[in-house]
Amino acid sequence: MKKVAVANLKGGVGKSTSTLFLSECISLYHKKRVLVIDLDPQSNSSLMFLSRSGVNEAEACEKTFFHFLSSYDNGAGQTLSKFIKVNASDLFEIRRLGENARLDLLPSAPKMWIYETEFDRSCYKADLEPADRLSAFLENKLIQLKEAYDVVIFDCPPGFSTLTRTGIRLADVIVSPTIPDEVSVRSLADFTEIGMRQILRLEAKTKHCVIVSLMQKNSTTRIMLNRLREKYTLIEPPIGYSIDIIRALERIRQNSMRKFNEKYRAKGATVRRLAAHVHDFVFA
């Protein structure tokens, strides 16, 4: 089981969007059983996968990452599979593949903000590092599912919170989406230098790559792209932000389904190519 964290210090760089298309392409075109764990209390990827009503239903049925974390307080915790929403993608093709490919989701809930704050407080009181405790707990639960999934993708919240550090700590590969502008590139440098190296002291075995969302093309973005190519493992092509991507992110109803080409339209080929390169990087 490979674990991938989609993470960056900066918000709005396309972490949830990348989580959506990477998980769908890896499942569909590389025949992998994928579990997405939405660690972000904003629940963006949960909303993209399940729709608003689907997230409401998951909350009502107590099947979210928040409820899984709450079981931690009750002792040994409960089995992770209890909280997973199976067949989370709206792509027809993934359903048709049956047991050869899957895309399941452990949805998030905004209540995780409250939980995280309280969890941090209790850990610091006991002089413990919260991300160490949480990652040990989650890793223990993931071991039970190691033969059920080929890839686990953590959609991490922006910043360097306990939930983000937990996802990064557990990951074999970190994928950082970014935008080629001055602020985002500087933020990515802080994320790798301060966050990954100085705070988490990640060993060299944790692989890191960068993918890019292009809002517009101009001389600055070209300079920034070159800078990213020099400094990081940049996986290309960049994804141009467009109305097709915005449409792909929206699932109107819980039971609505569509085909890959209907979902990603003109961006389908680019998204698929980028995901193939990320897949090869993860499994190399």
Next chain:
Amino acid sequence: MAEHELYEPVQNFVNLRFAPSVHPKYGFQYSIVEVTAKAGIYGEGQWTRPDLSLVTLWRNKYAPTLHLDLYGFEVKALGSASLLAVHEALAQGRLLHYSYLALHVDKENPLNSKIRESCRSHGVGLITFSNPRNPDCYNILESAQRGRPSLNAIDEFIESRFAESTRRKIEQLIRTGAYFDEESSSS
């Protein structure tokens, strides 16, 4: 693996494959599986405790009523399956809608055809698995026939075997009708 070590992997299979397979296509389903091997009231009779129990609360999209189904799973470790296990699952069926026997098998301990025949003739469901930890290695060889437990038996089963939090959740969903209005929630 000993029988009690199989509970968690079988629970994962039920959560990830079995329960979704009985989910109505357009409707709603709340499902929860718990280890009930040691739950229940002592002295209420032999063979009244399935190792795992699944409760599903479901409704179709255009049907006004909620339904509740109870499933029991009698788990047997490698080499411990016998016709007696079929009768055990059959006896548990008086308290459940569906009763299943889940057997760990491998090349040295294959499924005895008499067990399968007996399951089929008694309406007991039969599941076999070669690798307990891989939910894709489970085969549902026979589907269980629906039993007709009394309403009192269902109440008694849930009351005495499921955790308090699960019972509270079931009650709450029954009270609200488990409706999640898509129109209002998307605004």
